[in-house]
Amino acid sequence: MEEKFKQLSEKLAELSDLVYASAVLGWDQQVYMPPAGAEERGNQLGTLARIIQEKATAPELGKLLEDLMPYAESLDPDSDEARIIKVNRKDFDKATRVPPEHVEKFAQVTTMAQQVWMEARQKSDFSLFQPHLEKVLELRREYITFFPDVEHPYDALLDDFEPGMKTSEVKAIFEGLRPKQVELIRAIAGKPQVDDSFLHQPFDEKKQWDFGTEVITKFGYDWNRGRQDKTAHPFTTDFGVNDVRITTRVAPDFLNTMLFGTMHECGHALYGLGVAPGLERTGLAAGASLAVHESQSRMWENLVGRSLPFWQHFYPRLKETFPQLAGVPLEKFYKGINKVQPSFIRVEADEATYNLHIMLRMEIEIALMEDKLAANDLPEYWNTKMQEYLGVTPADDAKGVLQDVHWSGGMIGYFSTYALGNLISAQLWEKILQDLPDLSDQIRAGKFNTLLGWLREKIHRHGRKFEPQELVQKVTGSRIDPAPYVRYLTKKYSEIYGL
Amino acid sequence: MEEKFKQLSEKLAELSDLVYASAVLGWDQQVYMPPAGAEERGNQLGTLARIIQEKATAPELGKLLEDLMPYAESLDPDSDEARIIKVNRKDFDKATRVPPEHVEKFAQVTTMAQQVWMEARQKSDFSLFQPHLEKVLELRREYITFFPDVEHPYDALLDDFEPGMKTSEVKAIFEGLRPKQVELIRAIAGKPQVDDSFLHQPFDEKKQWDFGTEVITKFGYDWNRGRQDKTAHPFTTDFGVNDVRITTRVAPDFLNTMLFGTMHECGHALYGLGVAPGLERTGLAAGASLAVHESQSRMWENLVGRSLPFWQHFYPRLKETFPQLAGVPLEKFYKGINKVQPSFIRVEADEATYNLHIMLRMEIEIALMEDKLAANDLPEYWNTKMQEYLGVTPADDAKGVLQDVHWSGGMIGYFSTYALGNLISAQLWEKILQDLPDLSDQIRAGKFNTLLGWLREKIHRHGRKFEPQELVQKVTGSRIDPAPYVRYLTKKYSEIYGL
Numbered sequence: 001m002e003e004k005f006k007q008l009s010e011k012l013a014e015l016s017d018l019v020y021a022s023a024v025l026g027w028d029q030q031v032y033m034p035p036a037g038a039e040e041r042g043n044q045l046g047t048l049a050r051i052i053q054e055k056a057t058a059p060e061l062g063k064l065l066e067d068l069m070p071y072a073e074s075l076d077p078d079s080d081e082a083r084i085i086k087v088n089r090k091d092f093d094k095a096t097r098v099p100p101e102h103v104e105k106f107a108q109v110t111t112m113a114q115q116v117w118m119e120a121r122q123k124s125d126f127s128l129f130q131p132h133l134e135k136v137l138e139l140r141r142e143y144i145t146f147f148p149d150v151e152h153p154y155d156a157l158l159d160d161f162e163p164g165m166k167t168s169e170v171k172a173i174f175e176g177l178r179p180k181q182v183e184l185i186r187a188i189a190g191k192p193q194v195d196d197s198f199l200h201q202p203f204d205e206k207k208q209w210d211f212g213t214e215v216i217t218k219f220g221y222d223w224n225r226g227r228q229d230k231t232a233h234p235f236t237t238d239f240g241v242n243d244v245r246i247t248t249r250v251a252p253d254f255l256n257t258m259l260f261g262t263m264h265e266c267g268h269a270l271y272g273l274g275v276a277p278g279l280e281r282t283g284l285a286a287g288a289s290l291a292v293h294e295s296q297s298r299m300w301e302n303l304v305g306r307s308l309p310f311w312q313h314f315y316p317r318l319k320e321t322f323p324q325l326a327g328v329p330l331e332k333f334y335k336g337i338n339k340v341q342p343s344f345i346r347v348e349a350d351e352a353t354y355n356l357h358i359m360l361r362m363e364i365e366i367a368l369m370e371d372k373l374a375a376n377d378l379p380e381y382w383n384t385k386m387q388e389y390l391g392v393t394p395a396d397d398a399k400g401v402l403q404d405v406h407w408s409g410g411m412i413g414y415f416s417t418y419a420l421g422n423l424i425s426a427q428l429w430e431k432i433l434q435d436l437p438d439l440s441d442q443i444r445a446g447k448f449n450t451l452l453g454w455l456r457e458k459i460h461r462h463g464r465k466f467e468p469q470e471l472v473q474k475v476t477g478s479r480i481d482p483a484p485y486v487r488y489l490t491k492k493y494s495e496i497y498g499l
Numbered sequence: 500m501e502e503k504f505k506q507l508s509e510k511l512a513e514l515s516d517l518v519y520a521s522a523v524l525g526w527d528q529q530v531y532m533p534p535a536g537a538e539e540r541g542n543q544l545g546t547l548a549r550i551i552q553e554k555a556t557a558p559e560l561g562k563l564l565e566d567l568m569p570y571a572e573s574l575d576p577d578s579d580e581a582r583i584i585k586v587n588r589k590d591f592d593k594a595t596r597v598p599p600e601h602v603e604k605f606a607q608v609t610t611m612a613q614q615v616w617m618e619a620r621q622k623s624d625f626s627l628f629q630p631h632l633e634k635v636l637e638l639r640r641e642y643i644t645f646f647p648d649v650e651h652p653y654d655a656l657l658d659d660f661e662p663g664m665k666t667s668e669v670k671a672i673f674e675g676l677r678p679k680q681v682e683l684i685r686a687i688a689g690k691p692q693v694d695d696s697f698l699h700q701p702f703d704e705k706k707q708w709d710f711g712t713e714v715i716t717k718f719g720y721d722w723n724r725g726r727q728d729k730t731a732h733p734f735t736t737d738f739g740v741n742d743v744r745i746t747t748r749v750a751p752d753f754l755n756t757m758l759f760g761t762m763h764e765c766g767h768a769l770y771g772l773g774v775a776p777g778l779e780r781t782g783l784a785a786g787a788s789l790a791v792h793e794s795q796s797r798m799w800e801n802l803v804g805r806s807l808p809f810w811q812h813f814y815p816r817l818k819e820t821f822p823q824l825a826g827v828p829l830e831k832f833y834k835g836i837n838k839v840q841p842s843f844i845r846v847e848a849d850e851a852t853y854n855l856h857i858m859l860r861m862e863i864e865i866a867l868m869e870d871k872l873a874a875n876d877l878p879e880y881w882n883t884k885m886q887e888y889l890g891v892t893p894a895d896d897a898k899g900v901l902q903d904v905h906w907s908g909g910m911i912g913y914f915s916t917y918a919l920g921n922l923i924s925a926q927l928w929e930k931i932l933q934d935l936p937d938l939s940d941q942i943r944a945g946k947f948n949t950l951l952g953w954l955r956e957k958i959h960r961h962g963r964k965f966e967p968q969e970l971v972q973k974v975t976g977s978r979i980d981p982a983p984y985v986r987y988l989t990k991k992y993s994e995i996y997g998l
Binding site (some may be wrong): 014017018020022024025028032033034035036037039040041043044046047049051171222224225227228229239240241242243245281282448 | 512513516517519520523527532534535536538539540542543545546547551570720721723724725727728738740741742744754779780894937
């Protein structure tokens, strides 16, 4: 079996190298590629994707995994070897269920849909996008048919982002959460509003960049194993466990964009950099799921970066950097960066309203997949729900149903991971505070190493070994639970708004 | 046959995409990769190289090329299709003659030799490097045995860089050239020397960068299809015919490094950007040979960039940029950038002495391959020849036999391409001046578009369709000839040094 495991490892290493190579090409495409290089880059990425798909579904790989299953069963179920075999077997099974023609057609349809979506959003005209969205939805429904054993059709989509997660679970979590979030926002709306006008003024871009760099260096981001570049749409990307890069953007007259964006991406990067070396080139050197990944980025961005102790440490440095903040006391600054204001745009939403944007999207996705909602009813449905949850109605489709790229790319089932990430971050945080009772003092002193050490030990090093629910259960003693997040929001905003 | 040609095109496109993907990873490695990413990047490049090798030697590709040969013979021999088939057939034949075990061993031995070379150069100790060089030479001799039909053993190595070129031809060219270059340098040495001290003073790096950018923008470098980044060892790299990037370095207190380095790399890039779209993804979208490539970089660097008309246009801008040059008249500046001074280091050599550095290396390589020289005699042989050709003796091996990376990487047969490139540049230039008699006036007016148009038409668009001698013959009416270069040097330096 050792010989077979070695053969498997070689195949997985090759696959992993190709996936990383694609990631390098993708990073360059978004960060440095000259505009005219796009078509050729598309060819290169397409060729790599085809080779990856061939190798990921090769019968010899399937045979090896099949042969190794009894061996995996004989091992400690939590050992690296057992998990490498089992996780890859599931990946192989999923990949081989989908016919190559479907994969190709999906790539074509979504490439076109993304182009049209950009135009439709620019013109704020949903009718342009609708026929393309319908094609995407049709293909997603076809995709679901390749997994006839799912409990709910949406499970097949969800599993690509949250392995093992069921629609029924997510629904239950969100149904418990929604009324509490709606209630909290209404309570906040009844109180005097917070002033954050000082965040909206010119801030030197180079100084912003340097401040962000200083913060994430203190978080423990290792510049020997990563780097930061500018991009239009920030993201984090892994080229191995020793080269995990972040990208950020800087707004010339709004501080939050760089500030919280950089901390957010750093949270993702610390996860990638913390994966155990033993999982390198096995297909398991990645996050457990998108939600667990998001729990890390949101933790550093919000639980740490939007906390009072954090600013007790960093605010003097920030004022030194930006003298225009001289007249803004710490408490006012802290309230400003935590201002709650129902708005149309998800990516600009605050912590209190964010999850409601997500729930709206997920309800729509499930209704679409259950054939209970038609694409042409989307704009109206969207606006009605926005009014119900957030008390606002978008002026046009660009600020409403057309705002996100996800559906045009066929990413249905993705949104919920953002909200689940928030929940997991608060759930982990309660556990962390039990284990590290003086964490606030450490943060107030600009020390993040024990926090990072905890996350590495409990979360990062495991990579993709465990499914998200399994991992959360292992670490916190219970499955994903919205209660800690509600407690966190209620406490924080009660103090800020005097609820 | 059309169906078979289509099949061939698909295979060639796939291969080309993978080669470009490797190039992107290589560029990133040298330009932006964080240090700790090196090992994983090595894995990724190794995997890509193995897949490229597999596909480049796949029997189905060979069969297709074989089947298409009669078709190629039936076409216009200069047509794209005919050349695509023939050039790829030659590539396939060469690739399949070399056993995969040799390729792998060569990669291992040269990786190690490069590491040891770096240490040996640092310590200026040839004895450290010698055993590794011997292994490299042994493998190069083994490589030659895979091509038993060559006229001279060195031909097998030369052909990898200069397709179709024979050792006897290169020897004949250089033997005609050497005495004339040695004579010229002696004549210059007898004259009052030129002052270039004003080039060695602090120059703001950002301003240098911007000036270089301005120059190559005027040359016609298209920023929509390329970009420039900083690196330790400047190079140009192609990711397709619409994404050709240059890299440069800036010395804080010596102007020439950025100035001529940027123009040199731009010359390479203009070649890559000028390849006809019809050759895209066929394996022919590249230079005819290293020498022809070098003829382009040297032309923009020297024939254009070190000419008096060029500085008649740009010197006012340069003085505006760097007021420290205010007291240096144009003629003094022109002489300064063309100063001749025999030195130890090839990459720092001027136009008059450069080729002698090359001839020395090529004589050594041929003697090594003919078993007329042993590795342990190299340092002494090197120093003797340096004295004979240039009248200087390096103080140590770091400034002598250990200065270049090429041999540690197994690149034997490469050096001559630098000198041949110089010769071709002057040979083309004589032809260009016949076709564009007012070129000097155009350059004096900062106009480069007719020059670039000529190069695109005569050289660039053909890509790898023609072998170097064939291309030079087509364009100038004769094969590679050192006479124009000797005429160029003699005329230029007679004026500068009053010979």
